[in-house]
Amino acid sequence: MKLNQLVAAGLMASSASFANAAVSDSEFVVEDIKVIGLQRVALGAALTYLPVQVGDRLNSFRITQAIRSLYSSTHFERVEILRDGSTLVVKVAERPTISNIIFEGNDDIKDEQLQESLDGNGVRIGEPLDKTVLTSIENGLKDFFYSIGKYNADVSAIVTPLPRNRVDLKLLFEEGDAAEIQQINIVGNSVFSDEELMKDLELQFDTPWWDFLSETRYQQQTLQGDMETLRSHYMDRGYLRFNIDSTQVSMTPEKDGIYIALNVNEGEQYTVSDVELVGDLLGNEEYIRLVLPINVGELYNQAEVTYTEEFISKYLGRFGYAYPTVTTVPEINDEDKTVKLTLSVDPGKRIYVRRINFEGNTVTSDSVLRQNVNQMEGTWLSNTSLETSKASLSRLTYMEEVEFETTRLPGLDDQVDVDFNVKEQPSGSFNAGIGYGDRTKLSLQAGIQQNNFLGTGKQVGLNVSTVSYQRSAQITYNDPYFTIDGISLGGTIGYSEFDGSDFNVIQYNSKRWSVGANIGYPINEVNRINFGLTYSSVELYNTGYYEQTEQFYNQFRDATDPEAPINYDSYQASVAWSRSTLNRGLFPTAGSSQRASLSVTTPNSDVNYFKAVLDTKFYFPLSRDTRWTVLARLRLGYGNGYGETNGNEQILPFTENFTAGGADTLRGFENNTVGPRGIIRGNTNSIVGPDGQVYPGGSATDGISISRRSLGGNAMALGGLELIVPTPFVDAEYDNSVRTSMFIDVGNVWDTEFDYDKYKDLTQYSTNSGGLIDYSDWTQYRSSAGISVQWISPMGPMVFSFSRAIQEREGDDAKFFTFNIGQTF
Incomplete structure (x- = not known):
């Protein structure tokens, strides 16, 4: 091939000038185009980037355009344009x-x-x-x-x-090692000491070894934040003219140490001489003026000014003015050191919601989500309704994250769409447990719980248990959206066979079946009240002899056949109040929840008793991202009988007693072992049973034996503190499914009807379960401390706890490690 003309292209700008110089006097008409070097790019695609066609007259300017166009396609690393007679030859090297x-x-x-x-x-x-x-x-x-x-x-x-x-x-x-801050100097401060100013800064130096939260590694963004913190410290105390004149950051020759110097000009304090409101306040000027935190005669406070602007904006946002402009204009008088503040308010147009959209919900239907949204389509936009809607959605146990944003519609300055973006988490759980003990041996249990059945928000559960101490089956159903007003309807059907001797409680066997229904009414966004009615039929047999249970047995025992099973029916009415301001349904980190319930058997029941329970939790975030949070919790319970049956005063059935010990009550103690123990009264002729307990063998009663097993009590007080911390080696994005905490548990279960004076002077035959203590004394508390890791796995919630008993009583069964699958949080 004879090459009559060559234009070589490196970079686009340089190749263009080279082309102009080479062909300035040699134009020609293109009769054919050839492209050489194509591998991945199709010929047709390459020609679309070439602004030259057959029949065009080509000159240096057109060559420059062609080269630039080919490079702009981003497909080519090198471009050469050659001429062979009237044929234009494009030689390219594609980018790899x-x-x-x-x-x-x-x-x-x-x-x-x-x-x-x-x-x-x-x-x-x-x-x-x-x-x-x-x-x-x-x-x-x-x-x-x-x-x-x-x-x-x-x-x-x-x-x-x-x-x-x-x-x-x-x-x-x-990456190498980060430079540590060797020293931070604040120069020019006289009103506040270095120590007072430094304590609010995130960057620190020369910190003690135990202060592992301090940031001693230099970060430019953190320094900028600390400068704003320093500025706010002065501005919030009246130093309106405060300024950071300069900042010097220098490093050691080895680049492993940083010295920071902040040169400040404090200025003087200013007081507020007047506060004026101007603009359109929608007729609410009087109310806004009453709640303003800024008072004439007080020191200027930048935080209060910012809060005032935000408050007015949010207040107007309640009435649909979602994009107001609130500006504070200060008029500074340097002579008398005062400042007049003028708050200019422009509410803008009232904004209406055209449509509410949901994204991210692959299982839950839109209709279920809309049941929890207070903001309505077609009405004005209310920031209060949006925040309330977000909180309601976040408290659903099958929602991991909920966010929303408003999108202004093109060409419409008074309408928006609200887009909720949700992230779902597993709503079902496979509940399972496995354990081994010297008395319980191998135990297994299984169940299925679905809190968002087929995406309808309905709760359906089937639990079957075949552990050593119990065989049971239960079906549960609850529709939280039975009506459009948020009235819920649910019910349960259950059957169980129970062996107390394998449950770490006193010896007895029972069969129970029950059926119940409940209905719930929302009071407002955070409060709810529920009513329920449950019928149950109980059969007790193979009962042991214990002082505390005889009073209950005597109500039903057949004098002619004292070993016959005991049967009783009950109708239990209940009312419960619940309140929740938690930020999430599972693994919350802020807010609180309370639940108080009262259940009473009706007078036509064979047993007459009541039970009241209060459960409350408070979450106090320690950091802005809420990854460090303190949880304080308290659970109180009390129950007793009312009325008489066959001349016997009614008491709380011991089968309804409160128990403690285990993962969800007192970690560090064996399940259900904390609290009053069974007392057996007998004499020297008493018989020792196969379980090591002493049973009466004669009529004399000159001594007692304390059971190794717990009886439970009619009163309960449990509490604790937990420090929720970031889980080591786990990214922050998994905080909603993995939680680590350090805890202290404390509490007790006691019997308010127990008469200690009746037994304290009697001889104790056996002390292998600890001596007799006053089971009516609520101060006989237990406590433990440890670490817990919780994980919402595909099988359901898992809990791993390592704990050590701090305060225990004689005969208690401490337990260092507990593991549960399907534990309720």
Whole structure:
């Protein structure tokens, strides 16, 4: 091929000037076009980027345009335009295709974050590689490391050629150690000491070893935040003219230490001389003025000014004015050190909601979500309704995250769409348990619970248990959206066979079946009241002899056949109040919940008793991201009988006693072992049973034996504190499914009807279960401390607890490790 003209292109700008110089006097008409070097790019696609067609007259200017157009397609690494007679020859070298992207050595930046950054620069697998952007990516990553104090960091982009014009791209990181802050100096302060100013800063230096929350590693963004904290400290105390004149950040020659100096000008304090409201306050000026926190004659406070602006904006937002403009204009008088504040309010237009949309709900139907949304379509936008709706959705146990945003409609300045973005979590659980003990042996249980059945929000459960102490089956159903007003309807059917001797309680066997229904009414967004009625039939047999149970047995025992089973029926009416301001249904980190319930058997029941329970929890976040939170909880319970039967005073059936010990009450103690124990009264002729207990063998009663097993009590008080901490080695994005906490549990179960004086002077035959104590004394509490890890697994909630008993009583059965699957949180 004879080449009459050559224009070589490197970079677009330089190639254009070269082309003009080479062909300035040699124009020609293109009769044919050939493209050489295509591999991945189709010929038709390449020609679309070439602004030249057959028949066009080609000159240096048109060649420049062609080169620029081909480079702008991002497909080509090198472009040459040649002429062979009247044929235009385009010779290209395609950019290699990225076959794989590898990150190595990165600790401070996650792979996902790096890939997002590369995506923003068009660097992704399957796309052509533009090597010119690699340098800017390297420099950008280095700048990031420098901003967090890693001045020895290095980032290298390594490109490895592969067959078929493909490459592997590896980003190799050498992060090094972050520079530690050696000293922070605040220069120019006289009103406040260095110590007083430093305690509010996030960056610290020379901290004690135990203060592991302090940040001693230099970070540029954190320093900017600390400067704003310093500014707020002065501005909130009247120093309106405060200013940070300069900031110096220097490092040691080894680049491992940082010195920070902040030069401040404190100025003087200013007081508020007047507060004026101007603009359209929708007729609410009087109310707003009454609640303003800014008072004439007080020191200027920037935090109060900001709060006032936000309060007015939120207040107007309640009435549909979602985008108001509230501006505070200060008029400073430097002579008398006063400032007049003028709050200018422009409510803007009232905003209406056109449509409410839901995204992210792959299981839950939109209709279920709308049941929890207070904001209505077609009405004005209310920020209060939106926040309440978000809280209601977040408290659903099958929702992990809930966010919302308002989208203004193009061409309409008074309408928005509200988009709720939800992230669901498993709504069902497979409940299972496995354990082994010297008395319980191997125990197994299983069940299925679905809190969002087929995405309808209905709760359906089937639980079957075959542990050593119980065989049971229960079906539960609850429809929280029985009516559009939020009235709920549910019911249960259950059957169980129970052996107390294998449950760490006194010896007895029972058969029980029950059926019940309940209905709930919402009082408001956070309060609810429920009513229920349950019928149950109980048969007791194989009962042991215990002082505390005889009074109950005597109501039903057949004098002619004292060993016959005891049967009784009851109708139990209940009422319960619940309140919840928790930020999530599972693993909450803020807010509180309370539940109080009272159940009473009706007078026509064979047993007459009542039970009252109060359960409350408070979450106090310690950090802004709520990853550090304190949980305080308290559970109180009391029950007793009322009336008489056959001349016997009614008492709380011992089968309804409260028990404690185990994962959900007192960790560190064996399940159901805390509280009063059974007392057996007998003499020296008493018989020792196969379980080690003493049973009466004669009529004399000159001594007692204490059972190894718990009886439970009619009163209960349990509480505790937990410090919820970030789970080690687990990313923050999994906080909603994995939780670690350090806890202290404390509490007791006691019997208010127990008469200690009746037994205290009697001889004790057996002390292997501990001596007699006053079971009516509520101060005989137990306590424990430990660490708990909870995980919402695909099988359901799992709880692992390592605990140690701190306060225990003689005969208690301490337990170091507990493990539960399907435990209720």
